[in-house]
Amino acid sequence: MSVTHLPNAHYSDLIASDNNHLIGGDIDWLNSLRKKASEEFTGVGFPSPREEEWRYTNISPIEKSQFALSKQAGSVNSAFLSSVLIEGCHHLVFVDGFYQAELSSIDGLPEGVVVSPISNSLNDYESLVKSLLDSVVETPALGFINFNTALFTDGAVISIEENTTVEQPIQVAFVSSKEGALSISNCRNVILAKASSKATVIETYNSVDDSCYLTNVITEVVVEPNANLTHNRLQAESLKAYHIGGVYSRLEKNAIFNQNNYTFGAVISRAEIHAELGEASDCCLDGLYIAEGHQLIDNHTRLNHLHPHSISNETYKGIMNDRSRGVFQGRIIVAQDAQKTDAKMNNRNLLLSDHAEADTKPQLEIYADDVKCAHGVTVGQLDDAAIFYLRTRGADEQMAKNMLTFAFANEMVERISFNPLRIKVLEQLVKRFPQPGMKLEWL
Amino acid sequence: MLKIENLHVSVEGKEILNGINLEIGAGEVHAIMGPNGSGKSTLSYILAGREGYDITEGRVLFNGKDLLDMSVEERAWAGVFLAFQYPVEVPGVSNIYFLKAALNGIRKHEGLSELDAMDFITRVKGKMKDLDMDEKFLYRAVNEGFSGGEKKRNEILQMSVLEPSLCLLDETDSGLDIDALQIVAEGVNRLRDPNRSFVLITHYQRLLDYIKPDYVHVLAHGKVVKSGGPELALELEKHGYAWVEEKLAS
Incomplete structure (x- = not known):
C-alpha cells in the first residue's frame, strides 16, 4: 500500500x-x-x-x-x-x-x-x-x-x-x-x-x-x-x-x-x-455550486465510457465568495472498445472575492481512436464593462454584481424542467444573494 | 441643464481632454463632432462616470449639482443616460428583467412606486413597436448575439423606457444602415421635449440629417475649437476635418 x-x-x-x-x-x-x-x-x-x-x-x-x-x-x-x-x-x-x-x-x-x-x-x-x-x-x-x-x-x-x-x-x-x-x-x-x-x-x-x-x-x-x-x-x-x-x-x-x-x-x-x-447510452451531468464564508465544495465526477456510441455532456458551474473554495474534477475515461464516444465537459467558475479559490481539473483518458472529446475550463471574475453598463442604467454596484452573478448561475437553474424543483433551487440561490432588488417574481 | 467648465482629463499622464467648455440648456440638441482621437468618446464616458480617468482640472454641473462627485448610478438616477457606442453584452440577464430593474431603480429614486408587471409590459411593448423591434428581444439576454443595429436600437429602447433628462448618444449612427438609422433617429426625435437635452457625438454629418441639432461643436485635440449652428456640420462635411485644422493653424 x-x-x-x-x-x-x-x-x-x-x-x-x-x-x-x-x-x-x-x-x-x-x-x-x-x-x-x-x-x-x-x-x-x-x-x-x-x-x-x-x-x-x-x-x-x-x-x-x-x-x-x-x-x-x-x-x-x-x-x-x-x-x-x-x-x-x-x-x-x-x-x-x-x-x-x-x-x-x-x-x-x-x-x-x-x-x-x-x-x-x-x-x-x-x-x-x-x-x-x-x-x-x-x-x-x-x-x-x-x-x-x-x-x-x-x-x-x-x-x-x-x-x-x-x-x-x-x-x-x-x-x-x-x-x-x-x-x-x-x-x-x-x-x-x-x-x-x-x-x-x-x-x-x-x-x-x-x-x-x-x-x-x-x-x-x-x-x-x-x-x-x-x-x-x-x-x-x-x-x-x-x-x-x-x-x-x-x-x-x-x-x-x-x-x-x-x-x-x-x-x-x-x-x-x-x-x-453502456453502448449508445446518454449521460448528462449538470452541476451548480455556490460557496461562501469558509465553505469547501468539492465535486468529483467520473464518466467511464466502456462501450461504443455513448454520449456524455457535463456542465458544472461554481460561484465562490469570501474565502471559500470550489474543487472540480471531471474525469472522462474512454475505453478501447468505446469507439464513437462523444464526450463534452465544461466547468466554469466565478470568483467573487480575492480570497476565494477554484481548483479545477479536467482529466481525459482516451484509449479508443475514433472519438470526440471536448473539455473547457474557466475561472474568472465579473466583467467590469458589464458592471459599468448596468450601473449607467441605474443599478447600484451591488445590484449590478448580483444580477451578473445570478445570471451566471441561472443558466443552470433554467434547465430544470420540473417547476417546483426549479423554485426550490432558485430559493437557495436568492438566499445567497439577499441584496435588495433581487426578486424571485422578476424571473 | 449641463455646464462643463474647463474640463481637463488625462489617462496615465496623457492629456485627452484639454479644457472643455460647454453649456447645454434644457430642451436643446447639441452635436459634438470631431475626428477620431479628438476625445469625443472620452467626454461621454466622463459624463457617465466610467473609471480609469484622471480629472485634473475643471468641473461639470448638472442641474446645479457637481456631476463628477456622483457615482455612476447616482447620475443615472438623476437623469443622465449614455447610449453606448459599443453596447455591452450581459449574458444570462434577460432584456425584460434588466429594463424592469433599471426602470424601477430609477422610479424608486424619484419617489415613485414600482410599475406593476402589466403596466410595464404595455409600456415597453409600445416603445418596441415604435422602434420596429420584435418582442422576442425582451426575452433574450441583454445584447447577447444582437447585430450591431439591434444593439443600437436596444439602447434607444432603454432610453425611451427610462426617459432620462440628459441623453448622451455616442456614435449611435455607426454601424447602422440607412433604414435603421431612420428608425433610431425617429426614436430620438419622439423623445425630444422642452425638458430633455441631447448630446449627439458623431463622426459624420449624416445622423444630423435626421436629428436636427440646435448647436454643433467641433472637438479637436481635446478642446472645442469651433461652435456654431447646424450649418457648421454641413461645412465640415464639405471640407473635412482638415479644414478645421487649417483654420486653427492660420
Whole structure:
C-alpha cells in the first residue's frame, strides 16, 4: 500500500462496537457485506490529502470531530418539513438517518413500482436490495463507502417497473434534526430503472438548525436498456455540517441518465458522481455550486465510457465568495472498445472575492481512436464593462454584481424542467444573494 | 441643464481632454463632432462616470449639482443616460428583467412606486413597436448575439423606457444602415421635449440629417475649437476635418 494513513481509532471503534440498532442484523448476506466493509475500513480508514483524489479536500476536521453514530430520529416540526418537501412529488422522509413513515407520503404508484425504505424492504424485496446493494460502487471502495456499508441505518429503495413511467417525481428527503447534532447519519439508496421505464428522483439534504454533524450517503443507480432516469440532488445542509455523498450509476444499452447536482450547504461538501456508460447510452451531468464564508465544495465526477456510441455532456458551474473554495474534477475515461464516444465537459467558475479559490481539473483518458472529446475550463471574475453598463442604467454596484452573478448561475437553474424543483433551487440561490432588488417574481 | 467648465482629463499622464467648455440648456440638441482621437468618446464616458480617468482640472454641473462627485448610478438616477457606442453584452440577464430593474431603480429614486408587471409590459411593448423591434428581444439576454443595429436600437429602447433628462448618444449612427438609422433617429426625435437635452457625438454629418441639432461643436485635440449652428456640420462635411485644422493653424 503506497498511502500511509493511520486508520482513525475513534471511527474504527464505532464500527467495532455493538451496533444492534442497524437493520438486517438477521440477514446473513448483509452481515457478511457489513463485516467485509468493516474490516476494510479498519485497515485503511478515511482518505488522506496525500491521496491524489483528496489532495484539495482535507477531511481531518471530520476525523477530529469524533462524531457519534446517530441511533434514532430527532424531532422535526411540520413547518420546517413543509419548507423542505417539494410539491407534486411522492415523499420518503428520513430524519437523522431513520425513516419516518408518518412524515412520508407515497400514493398512487403504478403497479410493480417500489418506493420504500430499506428498513421495510428487507422482508418484501430482499432479493431486489441484495442485487443492487454494493453492486455499482467501485472497488476498492473509499473509506467513506466502507463506513457507510458497515453502518447504514436506512435509505430508499426505488425500483421502476419495465415499460412504466412514474409521472410524479419521487423526493427522498434527508433531514437532520437538532438532536442529530454531533452525530453521523449513514444512509444508502438504491435505484433501479428497469428496461424502458421513466422516472425522476430528487434527493434533498436539509438541516433544522445550524448544527454540526456528518452526512455520509451513497446512492447506487442502475439504468436498464432504454430506460430514462433523472436524478437530482439538492444539498442545502447547515453551514457547520459535513457532507460526503456519492452517486454511482451504471447505464445499460441505450439508457438515458441525467444527474443534476445542486450544492449550497455544508462547510465541507464532497460529492462523487460516477457513471459507467453502456453502448449508445446518454449521460448528462449538470452541476451548480455556490460557496461562501469558509465553505469547501468539492465535486468529483467520473464518466467511464466502456462501450461504443455513448454520449456524455457535463456542465458544472461554481460561484465562490469570501474565502471559500470550489474543487472540480471531471474525469472522462474512454475505453478501447468505446469507439464513437462523444464526450463534452465544461466547468466554469466565478470568483467573487480575492480570497476565494477554484481548483479545477479536467482529466481525459482516451484509449479508443475514433472519438470526440471536448473539455473547457474557466475561472474568472465579473466583467467590469458589464458592471459599468448596468450601473449607467441605474443599478447600484451591488445590484449590478448580483444580477451578473445570478445570471451566471441561472443558466443552470433554467434547465430544470420540473417547476417546483426549479423554485426550490432558485430559493437557495436568492438566499445567497439577499441584496435588495433581487426578486424571485422578476424571473 | 449641463455646464462643463474647463474640463481637463488625462489617462496615465496623457492629456485627452484639454479644457472643455460647454453649456447645454434644457430642451436643446447639441452635436459634438470631431475626428477620431479628438476625445469625443472620452467626454461621454466622463459624463457617465466610467473609471480609469484622471480629472485634473475643471468641473461639470448638472442641474446645479457637481456631476463628477456622483457615482455612476447616482447620475443615472438623476437623469443622465449614455447610449453606448459599443453596447455591452450581459449574458444570462434577460432584456425584460434588466429594463424592469433599471426602470424601477430609477422610479424608486424619484419617489415613485414600482410599475406593476402589466403596466410595464404595455409600456415597453409600445416603445418596441415604435422602434420596429420584435418582442422576442425582451426575452433574450441583454445584447447577447444582437447585430450591431439591434444593439443600437436596444439602447434607444432603454432610453425611451427610462426617459432620462440628459441623453448622451455616442456614435449611435455607426454601424447602422440607412433604414435603421431612420428608425433610431425617429426614436430620438419622439423623445425630444422642452425638458430633455441631447448630446449627439458623431463622426459624420449624416445622423444630423435626421436629428436636427440646435448647436454643433467641433472637438479637436481635446478642446472645442469651433461652435456654431447646424450649418457648421454641413461645412465640415464639405471640407473635412482638415479644414478645421487649417483654420486653427492660420
